[in-house]
Amino acid sequence: MNLSHFNKKPLEQRADIILKHGVYLAVRYRSQYIIRLYYVGQSFAEVWYEPRRDRFVLVRILSNQVGLQPYLEMVDISDIYQE
Template identity: 70%
Template sequence: MNLNQFNRQPLEQRTDLILRHGTYLAVRYRSQYVIRLYHFNSFFAEVWFEPRRDRFVLARSLCNHTGLHPYLDQVNISDILQQ
């Protein structure tokens, strides 16, 4: 699945794809959300979870490296970026 196909999927399917087939890399916290970073196929994706409501609220691809900055102190992604 490429990036465009992924982005066209509904939230539930994007979340399921990432959780089942993505490689977990890191976690961060923002306000009431737990945000997990995954490597999926040829791109990175975040899954936003709201524990208070026990639901996923966002599953998004990161289209550029700027979105990875919050994670760089937790994980070394240089090997993945060279592929």
């Protein structure tokens, strides 16, 4: 499935695809949202969930490195990276 086709699907269907076929990588919290990062296909995706209302509010494919920045700060690569 290409990105355009994915984006045309309703929010709940996009979330279902990511949750079923994606590989969970990380979680972060912002205000009242739980934001989870997944790897699916050849892309990274975020699923924004609002627990207070028990609903998904955003599902998006991250198309550049800027979207991954909050997660990169969570990963410690000091064991494999030496200056």
